[in-house]
Amino acid sequence: MPRRTDARMSRHRDTPATIGAMPKIVDHEQRRADIISGLLRVVARDGIDAATTRALAKELGVATGSLWHYFSNFDTLVAEATARVIDLVSTRIAERTTNVRGMAKFDAIMTELLPLDDVTRNEAVIIVNLWGRLSTRTVYFEWVGTIETWWEDLRAAMCEAVEDGELVPETPVEELVQVFAAITHGQQVAHAAIPETPPEAHEAIVRTVLAPWRA
Amino acid sequence: MPRRTDARMSRHRDTPATIGAMPKIVDHEQRRADIISGLLRVVARDGIDAATTRALAKELGVATGSLWHYFSNFDTLVAEATARVIDLVSTRIAERTTNVRGMAKFDAIMTELLPLDDVTRNEAVIIVNLWGRLSTRTVYFEWVGTIETWWEDLRAAMCEAVEDGELVPETPVEELVQVFAAITHGQQVAHAAIPETPPEAHEAIVRTVLAPWRA
Numbered sequence: 001m002p003r004r005t006d007a008r009m010s011r012h013r014d015t016p017a018t019i020g021a022m023p024k025i026v027d028h029e030q031r032r033a034d035i036i037s038g039l040l041r042v043v044a045r046d047g048i049d050a051a052t053t054r055a056l057a058k059e060l061g062v063a064t065g066s067l068w069h070y071f072s073n074f075d076t077l078v079a080e081a082t083a084r085v086i087d088l089v090s091t092r093i094a095e096r097t098t099n100v101r102g103m104a105k106f107d108a109i110m111t112e113l114l115p116l117d118d119v120t121r122n123e124a125v126i127i128v129n130l131w132g133r134l135s136t137r138t139v140y141f142e143w144v145g146t147i148e149t150w151w152e153d154l155r156a157a158m159c160e161a162v163e164d165g166e167l168v169p170e171t172p173v174e175e176l177v178q179v180f181a182a183i184t185h186g187q188q189v190a191h192a193a194i195p196e197t198p199p200e201a202h203e204a205i206v207r208t209v210l211a212p213w214r215a
Numbered sequence: 216m217p218r219r220t221d222a223r224m225s226r227h228r229d230t231p232a233t234i235g236a237m238p239k240i241v242d243h244e245q246r247r248a249d250i251i252s253g254l255l256r257v258v259a260r261d262g263i264d265a266a267t268t269r270a271l272a273k274e275l276g277v278a279t280g281s282l283w284h285y286f287s288n289f290d291t292l293v294a295e296a297t298a299r300v301i302d303l304v305s306t307r308i309a310e311r312t313t314n315v316r317g318m319a320k321f322d323a324i325m326t327e328l329l330p331l332d333d334v335t336r337n338e339a340v341i342i343v344n345l346w347g348r349l350s351t352r353t354v355y356f357e358w359v360g361t362i363e364t365w366w367e368d369l370r371a372a373m374c375e376a377v378e379d380g381e382l383v384p385e386t387p388v389e390e391l392v393q394v395f396a397a398i399t400h401g402q403q404v405a406h407a408a409i410p411e412t413p414p415e416a417h418e419a420i421v422r423t424v425l426a427p428w429r430a
Contacts, residue, residue, distance in 0.1 A: 048264065048347050049347070049348060050351070128346050128347055128349070129350065130347070131343050131347070131407055131408070132262055132264070132343055132344035132345070132347050133262055133264060134343070134404075134407050134408045135340045135344065135408075136261055136265070172426075175419065178416070178419070178420050179398070179423050182401030182402055182420055183394070183398065183401060184401070185400065185401035186396065186397030186400035186404075187397055189346055189401075189404070190396075193346070193349045201393070205390075205394050205397055208387055208390040208394050209394055209424055212428075
């Protein structure tokens with residue numbers, strides 16, 4: 001929940017300056033967004049283990065203490081940064097799947113999930129850096145659920161492909177959704193481990209799994 | 216390279232005590248092994264971000280400075296701990312694949328790679344915690360190569376399965392090896408994210424991919 005600041009508080013050294021008549025709440029949300037962006041840059045460039053409070057403050061050019069006016073602790077910040085990445089991916093999927101269905105929709109979704117271009121490769125590095133914390137931090141369990149919408153979209157696309165005769169009626173849609181979820185995560189790891197992996201290698205893996213079911 | 220200690224040095228507070236006529240080199244290697252085991256316990260229990268020098272020294276009941284008699288820095292320690300995990304998996308695969316071939320060998324290999332029991336689930340958490348460092352530390356590239364032997368074993372098993380008529384001649388063995396590598400990594404992530412994932416869920420994903428190619 002955003003913390004409201006009044007004019008007197010905004011002159012405190014660690015509080016963002018207000019501009020003209022702009023509501024303070026905007027400054028606060030903007031500063032939170034800036035901190036999240038800063039964290040994502042540091043993680044993508046130097047790894048999550050290098051993303052200390054000190055490194056983040058340096059990245060943003062602010063005092064270390066100022067960060068904790070906006071986030072109660074590091075885990076909250078990381079959780080919100082992860083939510084931001086997931087949200088960006090979901091928004092792109094929504095944009096690209098308007099007015100398409102079946103295999104065209106399937107391909108559009110996988111294009112946003114696999115590390116195929118600069119944007120998705122950068123996200124893969126960030127996501128792989130964040131996964132380790134999943135196993136020990138229940139605070140992240142919330143956003144694991146939000147990823148489910150990607151697999152629901154993929155399921156819907158494959159069902160349409162069966163309806164439209166692009167995939168054979170025997171296509172095990174439910175089972176394949178699980179396979180493509182695993183492949184998405186696996187290829188993000190493959191990119192983090194071997195950044196030279198060409199886009200074609202990621203695409204070939206999806207094609208191999210789908211080949212037996214094409215009509 | 217092990218650092219040799221003489222009798223006088225062994226009485227230094229940070230040097231392991233020698234017992235009787237046992238060669239000092241054994242103490243040194245044993246202490247290195249103990250430190251690696253301690254790191255793996257901390258990572259599995261609390262995550263890589265909690266595995267600080269201080270936490271590790273506490274886990275082992277030693278002074279923080281003593282750790283760095285055995286490893287030049289934290290990355291070297293993490294790299295050796297990772298090599299140890301990979302080595303344990305490779306040893307188990309070698310043991311379980313003696314005198315088996317084809318699909319029996321394939322199943323034996325996948326049983327050691329997927330998070331199906333306490334040992335492999337523990338390894339999955341450790342591995343997922345370590346992956347983030349891959350993207351920013353070239354020191355780990357060395358062991359990425361050693362994982363390749365798992366996929367070579369899997370390839371050999373599938374080739375035997377084709378020869379023995381367990382898989383159809385059209386089975387795209389090379390392409391499927393890449394798929395199973397992705398699935399292995401993906402399901403380790405799935406376990407780290409959702410530890411309640413039942414073994415059957417991991418096995419079902421492998422079965423789905425293989426189904427179209429069974430003879």
